[in-house]
Amino acid sequence: PTVGVVRETNDGERRVALVPKSVAALIGKGMDVVVESGAGLGALIPDDLYKEAGATIGDAWSADVVLKVAAPNAEETARLRAGQKLIGFLAPRTNESGIAALADAGVEAYAVEAIPRISRAQVMDALSSQANVAGYKAVIVAASESTRYFPMLTTAAGTVKPATVLVLGVGVAGLQALATAKRLGGRVTGYDVRPEVADQVRSVGAQWLDLGIDAAGEGGYARQLTEAEQAQQQQALEDAIKGFDVVITTALVPGRPAPRLVTAAAVEGMKPGSVIVDLAGETGGNCEITEPGQTVVKHGVTICSPLNLPATMPEHSSELYAKNLYALVELMLDENGAVAPDFDDEVLAAACVTRKEATA
Ligand code: NAD
Secondary structure, three states: OEEEEOOOOOOOOOOOOOOHHHHHHHHHOOOEEEEOOOOOHHHOOOHHHHHHOOOEEOOHHHOOEEEEEEOOOHHHHOOOOOOOEEEEEOOOOOOHHHHHHHHHOOOEEEEHHHOOOOHHHHHHOHHHHHHHHHHHHHHHHHHHHOOOOOOOEEEOOEEEOOOEEEEEOOOHHHHHHHHHHHHOOOEEEEEOOOOOHHHHHHHOOOEEOOOOOOOEOOOOOEOOOOHHHHHHHHHHHHHHHOOOOEEEEOOOOOOOOOOOOEOHHHHHHOOOOOEEEEOOHHHOOOEOOOOOOOEEEEOOEEEEOOOOHHHHOHHHHHHHHHHHHHHHHHHHEOOOOOEOOOOOOHHHHHHEEEOOOOOO
């Protein structure tokens, strides 16, 4: 069977679905790998390195299994044929028309977002590998925009107090943001509506902010808050946020617009020179002032909403994503090395978002 790695075409997308190491690993499993010329350039991987790993450079779109980062656009979907398998970030909850087009084309599509968050599937969990990158980079962006130091410094010219950093939403990205801000010397605090997160927050040396709202939902995700809960949360956060130099927000509820945690009044309450980095821009933002993809300054507070941060660190984000995809492809192989996904496997059954029903 052949696996194809195609070139990403979205603006600013520098990631690639496989790196040479994962190409070699798939070849070791008896597969042929075809890479579209230039597919790795954004991640600084020239065609030659793929060739050295055993891939051929050619028509990756005709492979049995096509690997992508972003969902294909209409033009790209038109290049796929019935029965072909496609794996990528297909946005199954929000990209209805794209998924319908793949179904119409008879493509068997696998969305990495739909992989269950269970222990056995951790190695394939692309949401986690990329959220980790985003959480790290969010702190770097915040430090870069800040007019103040993160660490406490005692120098001949005086002592600088450490920055206080609040992370709202402590899933994978939030936890990495806390750990990264801590490593930079910040005094860090985490908040989430899932109480089980408190221990994880403390484990990275951060304080836990408890606002008394429990909104643990299904599958380890949060549920949407009721209106009353949301009002209570916004008010409590308005009071809490005043004391922080940096606020990083990562709160998401699957398939819903991002919850509004930081009101305009909360921003107004912050000290000039403070920074908010809103990682929820893609679904509207956690902060009322956020303009997705932009940086705005309001009352001296800088509010950044960078989109697709993983694409800004394409070497490591691609390496980790490639490892996720390798594991998923491996799971699809039968004992003879044929691509024959077993839909009794809950991981494959959940990840597969379009498939032909078996006909007798
Ligand atoms: P996510 O990106 O969906 O959301 C980020 C965080 O925002 C979550 O922690 C969520 O609780 C929080 N949030 C939502 N609404 C909020 C609100 N109104 N106020 C404050 N916080 C709010 O989350 P994620 O990073 O994808 O993680 C989801 C779950 O998956 C977590 O339980 C995580 O531990 C789990 N997980 C499990 C595995 C595994 O075992 N295989 C791997 C990775 C993640």
